[in-house]
Amino acid sequence: MLTGEFKHTLDAKGRVFVPAKFRTDLGQSFVIARGFGKFLVAYSEPEWEKFMAKLDLLGQGREAREMKRYVMKSAMPTELDNQGRISVSAEHREFASLTKEVSFLGMGSYVEIWNTALLTDETDNYDTEKFESLLESL
DSSP states (O other), rough: OOOEEEEEOTTTTEEOOOOOHHHHHHOHHHHHHEEESSEEEEEEHHHHHHHHHHHHHHHSHHHHHHHHHHHHOOOEEEEOOOSSEEOOHHHHHHHHHHHSEEEEEEEEESSEEEEHHHHHHHHHHHOHHHHHHHHHOO
């Protein structure tokens, strides 16, 4: 299971180390795409196939097609190099504002890849009382 936050530095060539804890679950080859926010998502190949199957269940309506285009347009197969790094495309770096410090956030079955400052801004503003209410509603 992919959990925790790990920070690494993006180098001048757009390469960044994938946390060792995540490499086993993601595998040597995985998919990176835009998330539904200012971050990227990384899925192992089996998890990507599950995600795509869920998208297919949405049908062929206009909104479903638009969502699938949004996801597929940016989806890029990615491989670890011999040192455990990936190259993040210029398009992905620009989309997620990845410049120097990058945070990898384990989300159970996938990983979010954030500009560390943006992730901090996002998580510092959470209303944890709403989370409590959400859990109580289960």
